[in-house]
Amino acid sequence: EVQLVESGGGLVKPGRSLRLSCTASGFTFGEFAMSWFRQTPEKGLEWVSFIRNRADGGTTDYAASVRGRFTISRDDSKSIAYLQINNLQTEDTAVYFCSRGSSLFLTYYFDYWGQGTLVTVSS
Amino acid sequence: SYVLTQPPSVSVAPGKTARITCGGNNIGSRSVHWYQQKPGQAPVLVIYYDKDRPSGIPERFSGSNSGNTATLTINRVEAGDEADYFCQVWDNGSDHPAVFGGGTQLTVL
Numbered sequence: 001e002v003q004l005v006e007s008g009g010g011l012v013k014p015g016r017s018l019r020l021s022c023t024a025s026g027f028t029f030g031e032f033a034m035s036w037f038r039q040t041p042e043k044g045l046e047w048v049s050f051i052r053n054r055a056d057g058g059t060t061d062y063a064a065s066v067r068g069r070f071t072i073s074r075d076d077s078k079s080i081a082y083l084q085i086n087n088l089q090t091e092d093t094a095v096y097f098c099s100r101g102s103s104l105f106l107t108y109y110f111d112y113w114g115q116g117t118l119v120t121v122s123s
Numbered sequence: 124s125y126v127l128t129q130p131p132s133v134s135v136a137p138g139k140t141a142r143i144t145c146g147g148n149n150i151g152s153r154s155v156h157w158y159q160q161k162p163g164q165a166p167v168l169v170i171y172y173d174k175d176r177p178s179g180i181p182e183r184f185s186g187s188n189s190g191n192t193a194t195l196t197i198n199r200v201e202a203g204d205e206a207d208y209f210c211q212v213w214d215n216g217s218d219h220p221a222v223f224g225g226g227t228q229l230t231v232l
Contacts, residue, residue: 035221045166045209047221061220097165104172107213108221109156111177113165 002026002112004098009117012088022081022098022114029079030054033101033108036072036083038094039116046094049083050101050108088121095119125214127224134230141197143227145210148191153212155193157186160226161206169208170195197229205231 008020022034035050049072050061060072071084081098095118099110128146135141145155157170168177170186173193183198197204210224 044226045160045223047219047223050221061218063219099166102171103213105154106215107154109154109168109171109211109213110158110166111168111171113167115165 002100004100004112004114006096006098006114006117009096009119011120011122013123014088014090014121016088017084017086018088018119020083020085020096020098020117020119022083024079024081024100027100029074030076033103034072034074034081035099035101035108035110036070036081037097037099038092038119039097040094043094048096051081052101056106085119088119090121093119093121124217124219125212125222127210127212127222129208129210129224129227131225132228132230134232135197135200136232137200137202139200141200141204141229143195143197143208143210143229145193145195145224146191147193147212150191150193150212151189153188155186155188156211157184157195158209158211159204159206160209166209200229200231202231205229 003025005023033052036048039045051072073082095116097116098114100112101108102111154172158166159169160166173188174186185196207226209226
């Protein structure tokens with residue numbers, strides 16, 4: 001059974017950093033892309049970042065709103081995807097989801113999702 | 124970047140058919156994926172590549188895509204189908220490749 005479990009969320013002061021983890025099981029992690037999303041009642045579901053598998057170059061993409069502050073990475077030996085968030089701002093407050101990216105013909109969809117981890121940025 | 128437009132809400136009576144649209148410029152030339160999200164839960168993939176259903180998704184869920192509109196159809200709607208539904212495409216080569224519609228809240232009357 002495919003499982004994705006996010007961790008690392010919590011209450012953080014503005015300007016601080018945080019690293020979220022997404023621990024995967026039930027599939028060969030290194031064969032799949034991974035992605036992070038966030039969601040708030042105000043802005044809805046927002047795609048944040050994406051990392052391809054090694055076979056597709058391991059390249060990354062970021063939403064413009066987070067580019068330069070967020071870094072996605074992966075450790076295939078541990079089946080974990082990470083999201084490093086620097087210089088946290090109040091507008092980063094959200095539930096963060098990780099998801100597995102699957103593809104045929106190099107267009108991706110997201111077939112499994114974790115249950116999310118809440119990040120609250122407040123002084 | 125590419126834009127997907129969904130109606131904010133759709134209402135349907137139990138047992139009837141719900142149709143949720145997703146508009147985009149020449150979206151018929153792209154592959155569209157659909158997600159269902161219930162309150163407090165993660166999204167669930169219900170349709171991929173326009174019309175394919177993942178295992179475990181009822182046959183009542185179907186998809187189509189042509190011209191400037193993709194459609195998620197839910198036949199014989201049940202109370203448990205009440206949720207937000209999002210469409211998504213992958214915009215290759217874009218600096219924002221994962222494109223989502225704003226979501227449609229399906230209300231079962």
